[in-house]
Amino acid sequence: MTVPPHRTPRPSTPPLSRARLPVPGLARPRSAPERGIVHLGLGNFHRAHQAVYTAEALRHTEGPWGITGVVTGPTQRSRTIVEGMSAQDELYTVLTLGRDGSVRAEVPGVHHPGLLGGDQAEAVVAAIGEATTRIVTLSVTEKGYTFTPSGGLDLDDPRVAADLAGTGAPRSPLGLLLRGLQRRARGHAAPLTVLSCDNLTDNGSKVRRLLEEFAAALPAGEREELTGYLASSVTTPSSMVDRIAPATTDEHRALVTRHFGVRDAVPVPAEPYRLWVLQDDFAAGRPAWERAGAVFTSEVASYETMKLRLLNGAHSLLAYLGLLLGHASIDGAVADPELGPAVRHAMTGEILPGLDLPAGVNGPAYIGELLERFANPALGHRTAQVASDGSLKLPVRWAGPLDHQLAAGTVPEVLALGVAAYIRVVTRGEEAYDVPALGAVRDDATARLRALAERAGEPGEAALRVVEAGGILPEPVAGRREFTDRVAAYARDLERHGARATLASVPLDAPASAP
Known part of the structure; x- marks a missing residue:
């Protein structure tokens, strides 16, 4: 929606919440749908891209496509996102900033309470292992995949070594994902799609290789059950994502307050342009992302x-x-x-x-x-x-x-x-x-x-x-x-x-x- 005229902040500005919406320029989103997606790497890009596509898809077709976002790194900024959204009914504002100074805003409203991968690893593994989870998406940056220059799993990485040993909570994004898949395999859960949303060429194949190499490095009993589940029940389509979503500043927070009269601790700035290109290879269904403009292609x-x-x-x-x-x-x-x-x-x-x-x-x-x-x-x-x-x-x-x-x-x-x-x-x-x-x-x-x-x-x-x-x-x-x-x-x-x-x-x- 286009930003309404400038509004003078009140001395005590209320926080963004479902009870405070709608206000001029910001519509009240529907209640978050049943969870069907777990996203590893809760940050600005995911919240300005995949979450927006999912919210728009759900305006056209129903589905169990609510998202549980997971912080996978130790950065305070990501922890702040989880805590900020929690205080705001899991809501936040996406500010689309035009080169001409124009501003549009929307509130996706598709998230369930977020999780901190470091402190709540067991809850993350459980969420991935639940039968209701149909898709696990990732935006963990190149660093999060712990691969070698040749593209294989870096077995010398301390996080990978610890996750393979299995003596404590998983520390790496791949470790969280594999232990969740292992739980699904043991529970005979439904098929699952793992979808990378990171800047990696042929990212679907790269993710599958890493998962298979991780499974192959486990002890024999674990290796066999996980390798079998990966082969029979897990798809890893490739995708290309594109939208510039820089870091949030105090000016972005002030922009929400000035124009809407609510306080948002974790808004997301983004450019108007966006693109999502995917292979249509989903093992257990997907949102109708094409209704939001996503492109499904073999290219x-x-x-x-x-x-x-x-x-x-x-x-x-x-x-x-x-x-x-x-x-x-x-x-x-x-x-x-x-x-x-x-x-x-x-x-x-x-x-x-x-x-x-x-x-x-x-x-x-x-x-x-x-x-x-x-x-x-x-x-x-x-x-x-x-x-x-x-x-x-x-x-x-x-x-x-x-x-x-x-x-x-x-x-x-x-x-x-x-x-x-x-x-x-x-x-x-x-x-x-x-x-x-x-x-x-x-x-x-x-x-x-x-x-x-x-x-x-x-x-x-x-x-x-x-x-x-x-x-x-x-x-x-x-x-x-x-x-x-x-x-x-x-x-x-x-x-x-x-x-x-x-x-x-x-x-x-x-x-x-x-x-």
């Missing part, structure tokens, strides 16, 4: 690769180079007179040529739409947030385009500079920025990569060492000397001349340069 992999490389890949370029140029937000970075054209060049000349686009998708038009979305100032998407966990993101975002260009005999200049920028950000931290207080970039590989860089010495040699031995890019890319030499040269230029001058030196008059 999910093409959509996912397109989005990962063009949207997410460009996002990472804007984040790392934007930080070095002093930009706190993505919209500021894309508006930069040097950086914006460089990222457009990377998208059209270095990434697009290696893509097999889905039928009916126009590549240049899609790129133009992406750049307009990035430029939305209302979102305030922080570069430091987008830049986090690059050691896990860059292999799936940049490795494919790099490999394609290098195999064709060219070095993709902007992507090479992007790798050098990532190395500078992760190994130098906030001292790499020209502008202070842009925010810390979180990456589990920071200590390891900094140690490599410090042993190497000067910036060029440090960049070489990180690319060749840091595990951030696969061997077909990291082993190409023409590429690593270019990354090293850009690393030296960033140190000697700064990000602005280095970016200005990048040749943008051809799709990519010869080595």
Whole structure:
């Protein structure tokens, strides 16, 4: 709904609740339907995407598709979401923020009380194991899947090792999921669908591989019952999700109060654009998500690769180079007179040529739409947030385009500079920025990569060492000397001349340069 005229907050603003609705601009949602979905990874993206699609689907067709959201990480922000929704009858506001300053708002109202995976692991396992649960969805980020660079289960991860030992409550998202599936197998429960909503190419197949490898690592008795249940009763369709939903700020909370006269502790800001592409392979039914605009197709992999490389890949370029140029937000970075054209060049000349686009998708038009979305100032998407966990993101975002260009005999200049920028950000931290207080970039590989860089010495040699031995890019890319030499040269230029001058030196008059 469109936001009503500005409203002056009352001295004591009541919290959002079913009893307080409707108010102008906010309708009262129906009571949450019977639970049929357990979602691992309760955060802003899920609440602005899957929950919205589910709420809209339920306006067209009934169904037991209420959602129990589970916090799977230790972050206080996610804990705050559970507690904030609990105090508001499991409600929250989705604020759709237009580039022109327009605001629309909705209250999905499809959630049941949330669970904290760390403190309530047994309750999570029980919820997954219940016969009424038909779908388990995940948005746990790349980090949550605990896989190796080759895509297999990381048996050396302490969380995985503990979950396989079974001596305590499950600690990893996969551990929670597998123990829930194990309970279903022992109780002869109905079939189940596990649906990844994370940025992983062919995420359905990847999730199935991880589940099967987890089951195979269990003791013999457990292994046999779980392997059999996975084979006979669990489907893992692939999906591609797309909507920018940045972190919530106090300004977003104030926006709800100003316009609606209610207090929402956990609103979600989001852009107007949204897309959900899925394989239609559900073992026990699903919501009518297509009634809300979801696309069911056999081309999910093409959509996912397109989005990962063009949207997410460009996002990472804007984040790392934007930080070095002093930009706190993505919209500021894309508006930069040097950086914006460089990222457009990377998208059209270095990434697009290696893509097999889905039928009916126009590549240049899609790129133009992406750049307009990035430029939305209302979102305030922080570069430091987008830049986090690059050691896990860059292999799936940049490795494919790099490999394609290098195999064709060219070095993709902007992507090479992007790798050098990532190395500078992760190994130098906030001292790499020209502008202070842009925010810390979180990456589990920071200590390891900094140690490599410090042993190497000067910036060029440090960049070489990180690319060749840091595990951030696969061997077909990291082993190409023409590429690593270019990354090293850009690393030296960033140190000697700064990000602005280095970016200005990048040749943008051809799709990519010869080595």
